[in-house]
Amino acid sequence: MGQAMALERNEAGIETVTGILAQRFADRCQTGAAIREQHGHTTTWIANQPPDAVVFPENTDEVAGIVATCAEHGVPVIAFGTGTSLEGHVNAPAGGICIDMSRMNKVLAVHAGDLDCVVQPGVTREDLNTYLRDQGLFFPIDPGANASLGGMAATRASGTNAVRYGTMKDNVIALEAVMADGTVIRTAQRAKKTSAGYDLTRLLVGSEGTLGIITEITLRLHGIPEAMSAARCSFPTVDAACQAAMATIQFGIPVARMELIDAQSVRAVNAYSNLSLPETPLLLLEFHGSDAAVREQAEAFGDLAGDVGGEEFAFTTSPEERTKLWQARHDFYWAMLQMRPGAKGLATDVCVPISRLADAVTRAEARAAELGLLAPTVGHVGDGNFHTTPMIDMNDADEVARAESFVGWLNDMAISMDGTCTGEHGIGQGKRAYLQRELGPATRYMAAVKSALDPQGILNPGKIL
Amino acid sequence: MGQAMALERNEAGIETVTGILAQRFADRCQTGAAIREQHGHTTTWIANQPPDAVVFPENTDEVAGIVATCAEHGVPVIAFGTGTSLEGHVNAPAGGICIDMSRMNKVLAVHAGDLDCVVQPGVTREDLNTYLRDQGLFFPIDPGANASLGGMAATRASGTNAVRYGTMKDNVIALEAVMADGTVIRTAQRAKKTSAGYDLTRLLVGSEGTLGIITEITLRLHGIPEAMSAARCSFPTVDAACQAAMATIQFGIPVARMELIDAQSVRAVNAYSNLSLPETPLLLLEFHGSDAAVREQAEAFGDLAGDVGGEEFAFTTSPEERTKLWQARHDFYWAMLQMRPGAKGLATDVCVPISRLADAVTRAEARAAELGLLAPTVGHVGDGNFHTTPMIDMNDADEVARAESFVGWLNDMAISMDGTCTGEHGIGQGKRAYLQRELGPATRYMAAVKSALDPQGILNPGKIL
Numbered sequence: 001m002g003q004a005m006a007l008e009r010n011e012a013g014i015e016t017v018t019g020i021l022a023q024r025f026a027d028r029c030q031t032g033a034a035i036r037e038q039h040g041h042t043t044t045w046i047a048n049q050p051p052d053a054v055v056f057p058e059n060t061d062e063v064a065g066i067v068a069t070c071a072e073h074g075v076p077v078i079a080f081g082t083g084t085s086l087e088g089h090v091n092a093p094a095g096g097i098c099i100d101m102s103r104m105n106k107v108l109a110v111h112a113g114d115l116d117c118v119v120q121p122g123v124t125r126e127d128l129n130t131y132l133r134d135q136g137l138f139f140p141i142d143p144g145a146n147a148s149l150g151g152m153a154a155t156r157a158s159g160t161n162a163v164r165y166g167t168m169k170d171n172v173i174a175l176e177a178v179m180a181d182g183t184v185i186r187t188a189q190r191a192k193k194t195s196a197g198y199d200l201t202r203l204l205v206g207s208e209g210t211l212g213i214i215t216e217i218t219l220r221l222h223g224i225p226e227a228m229s230a231a232r233c234s235f236p237t238v239d240a241a242c243q244a245a246m247a248t249i250q251f252g253i254p255v256a257r258m259e260l261i262d263a264q265s266v267r268a269v270n271a272y273s274n275l276s277l278p279e280t281p282l283l284l285l286e287f288h289g290s291d292a293a294v295r296e297q298a299e300a301f302g303d304l305a306g307d308v309g310g311e312e313f314a315f316t317t318s319p320e321e322r323t324k325l326w327q328a329r330h331d332f333y334w335a336m337l338q339m340r341p342g343a344k345g346l347a348t349d350v351c352v353p354i355s356r357l358a359d360a361v362t363r364a365e366a367r368a369a370e371l372g373l374l375a376p377t378v379g380h381v382g383d384g385n386f387h388t389t390p391m392i393d394m395n396d397a398d399e400v401a402r403a404e405s406f407v408g409w410l411n412d413m414a415i416s417m418d419g420t421c422t423g424e425h426g427i428g429q430g431k432r433a434y435l436q437r438e439l440g441p442a443t444r445y446m447a448a449v450k451s452a453l454d455p456q457g458i459l460n461p462g463k464i465l
Numbered sequence: 466m467g468q469a470m471a472l473e474r475n476e477a478g479i480e481t482v483t484g485i486l487a488q489r490f491a492d493r494c495q496t497g498a499a500i501r502e503q504h505g506h507t508t509t510w511i512a513n514q515p516p517d518a519v520v521f522p523e524n525t526d527e528v529a530g531i532v533a534t535c536a537e538h539g540v541p542v543i544a545f546g547t548g549t550s551l552e553g554h555v556n557a558p559a560g561g562i563c564i565d566m567s568r569m570n571k572v573l574a575v576h577a578g579d580l581d582c583v584v585q586p587g588v589t590r591e592d593l594n595t596y597l598r599d600q601g602l603f604f605p606i607d608p609g610a611n612a613s614l615g616g617m618a619a620t621r622a623s624g625t626n627a628v629r630y631g632t633m634k635d636n637v638i639a640l641e642a643v644m645a646d647g648t649v650i651r652t653a654q655r656a657k658k659t660s661a662g663y664d665l666t667r668l669l670v671g672s673e674g675t676l677g678i679i680t681e682i683t684l685r686l687h688g689i690p691e692a693m694s695a696a697r698c699s700f701p702t703v704d705a706a707c708q709a710a711m712a713t714i715q716f717g718i719p720v721a722r723m724e725l726i727d728a729q730s731v732r733a734v735n736a737y738s739n740l741s742l743p744e745t746p747l748l749l750l751e752f753h754g755s756d757a758a759v760r761e762q763a764e765a766f767g768d769l770a771g772d773v774g775g776e777e778f779a780f781t782t783s784p785e786e787r788t789k790l791w792q793a794r795h796d797f798y799w800a801m802l803q804m805r806p807g808a809k810g811l812a813t814d815v816c817v818p819i820s821r822l823a824d825a826v827t828r829a830e831a832r833a834a835e836l837g838l839l840a841p842t843v844g845h846v847g848d849g850n851f852h853t854t855p856m857i858d859m860n861d862a863d864e865v866a867r868a869e870s871f872v873g874w875l876n877d878m879a880i881s882m883d884g885t886c887t888g889e890h891g892i893g894q895g896k897r898a899y900l901q902r903e904l905g906p907a908t909r910y911m912a913a914v915k916s917a918l919d920p921q922g923i924l925n926p927g928k929i930l
Contacts, residue, residue, distance in 0.1 A: 113711055113715070113818075113820035114819050114849075115714060115715065116818070155660060156659075156660040156664070157660075158658055167658050169664065183906055184906070185904075185905075185906045185909075185910060186904065186905075186907060187904070187907055188885070188904070189880065189884055189885050189903060190818050190884070191816040191817055191818060191849055191883070191884040191888065192816065192819065192849055192850075193623055193627060193816055193848050193888050193889065194621075194816060194885040194887065194888060195620055195621040195622075195671055195814075195885075195891040195892070196885045196886060196892060196896075196899075196900055196903055197671075197892055197900050197904060197911050197929055197930075198668060198676070198911045198914055198915075198929070199621070199634065199664075199668060199670065200910060200911065202634065202664045202667035202668070203664060203667070205664065206660055206662075206664050207663055211663070222717065223715055246578055249580060250577070250578065250580065250688055251688060252688040252690060252691075254719075289717075290761060290765075292757060292758075292761060293757075293761070296758070300755075349660075351656040351657065351658055351659060352656055353576065353578075353655050353656060353657070354579050355578035355579050383656075384657055385656075385658060414656075415654065418654045418656070419654055419655070419656040420654050420656045420661045421661060422659065422660045422661050423659060424660050425660060426660040427661060431661075434661075435662050438661055439650075439651065439652070439653070439661065439662060441649070442650040442652055442662075442665055443662065445650060445918060446662050446663045446665065448917040449663055449668075449914055449917055449918070450663075451917065452913040452914055452917030453913055453914070464662055464663070465662075
């Protein structure tokens, strides 16, 4: 469980393809150990499995050429964005060619009137937002890391804004992709909605590079809101915080972000950032809209929070104050590392129906304590998605084993609550066993789709299924 | 073009299966001509192609049993909701068994805290909303007809509310479906978001019964808004109306509905309903939110409309006044029929990037006039989706030919504008040729998916591909 599968290497094919690509791409084809290892990057306990070569194409034709060559010789192809995926997505268990998209980093078109843009897969979300700012537009999906948009599409990423703006599945209008035989397709036109045939767009979104290599993305954009407000409120228990979150959603308050930070994490942030927040569960919120609307929404939340025991409610519409109010969230990652210097944070990612969230988080906290794990939790609570992150000494085999056991228990609990083993990180190598447990018979049809679109199994082998 | 394909009938198989089902379902298996013809219902010029038998299952097991029997004997299976699809979706070009879902009409669960519900496919959207009303919840997707939710999922339906609430793809959380071999799968759990494997939910949504038969649907719900406002504004030209629509979207005014009614249609409605609206293009809008917000939004729209020449702007927050303000839209269908008694309305359905909408509608009006066709237009303009509906004397072969020519021209124009040949009606039999023109190489991969999931091709043959 959670381990990489050992797949058979096609040594002859790999040698041939590496030779061809080295000649075709010159210094844009790299085979040094360091660069290969960096492209097999993984942030879990899954061992690094580097590809045999890393190629840096500059356009779709070059990608199609690489895939066609690999197809001819039966060699694996792994697309690589920024390497911020978390479940061994970019590992190369059977070796093969990594396609690094970092040179395909152009914004190809912005259609301000249509609120969409067309980008190459190597554009990062921060680069895109910098590019768009002058036009009063932004792309909302924010998974935390400055990931590439191709990688975000491939893993169906989301993050803190999803409660309002949806996930990548909701914000990708169309894709251009290179299929396993080297053919370039477009999955849809640029119209905002369509009923034209099977939804290949959504089939490729979240397919983790196993069905096609994304080479162009048409994304939905949003106008930068006229105003934003931020709010913060402490709660006596996780349950009370979740009650407030649920009420906010039920009352239709169009919250843009709503983050839960558990008591343990608040303690860490207080220590790290020299704050004096009550060391109880905390909700942080953000609202987008007109001046009047964001004020009204923050106040409406304050009322709902008060009803369930919320305390120290604060809100602001000033940008500087906003940053201060949210400091606990911004500093969370660093505070967490500081909790146990040298430890590695093992990010988990489950998502349950919001009515089960309080129970799920409370049980996760108790289970981690039982196992003697330090495991702070933050959650995108508007979606029922939360991350409990055991901070592990990777040299302590027993602790690693307890963390593995915790992760397995957590995924099973989420599944038993009609939830999922991954809200946003994807399956990769690490969660294949849980996907089977979660969707059982459906995975057979996923496998049929995989075989149909990639009969040789060269696209990112050993992932998802 | 637009014609049904003649597929080969498996006479022996059909006879065997009909015999088995007649025995198994007794009077819930019907073979009378009238009922068969009604289930091959089609609203275009495509000829009626009735199935050989209509079966009325009451649960998933019965559906699975029917499909398994049909699979064993290689006999087509066509799912039927309410028969309101528009492109020959329920025709049976190779005969076979129609599964009528009208007895699978139970709301299985409402999870108010999670804003979702689970329904059988035969529940209609109006039935669901009646069921939900007491709980302060509603399901927003409104394609006009009181369609079944299974049918709406299968065609990726949307309608007037899509600009705010999205389409079926955005509001289906999970499906239970019977696959071509009779296996029952669930595509996802009930969590609000997931990155667990291929998105079989979205693959089945819009697959028009060709990849699986939907037997249960988990739907996203919304709280009934605290307040609604309606607005109406006339414009000198289609271009001005579209400018106002575009500005509304760009400024992020969260309009719930925004309908364009062209001058010709306004004339018809004036005549039919004894109104005195300016006989120029009209926009009708609806806003959902808090009392303050819906007032603010309607006024903000009024300002934008005024900037581009909008006239006779009116808005209201009272329910009775709202109905009156929208009367032109409510009466549109009947007014249209009244324009030319005895004529048949041939609904078209294209969707273009909103920046191309004014051009597309204006050209469609001119082209229809050139061809001597009476063809009113209404549009869900927030999405760039519009319906120009030639009113045709079906006994006049020349007029039918001109209408066919118009439909072809319109689809090609939309495709040439980076739009789609169907925003919400689906491909069915009528638009297969346009799907090929629109997505070309991608349709090969759609065909590969179809072959993988339905190797015998028994699920709704002759549709989409």
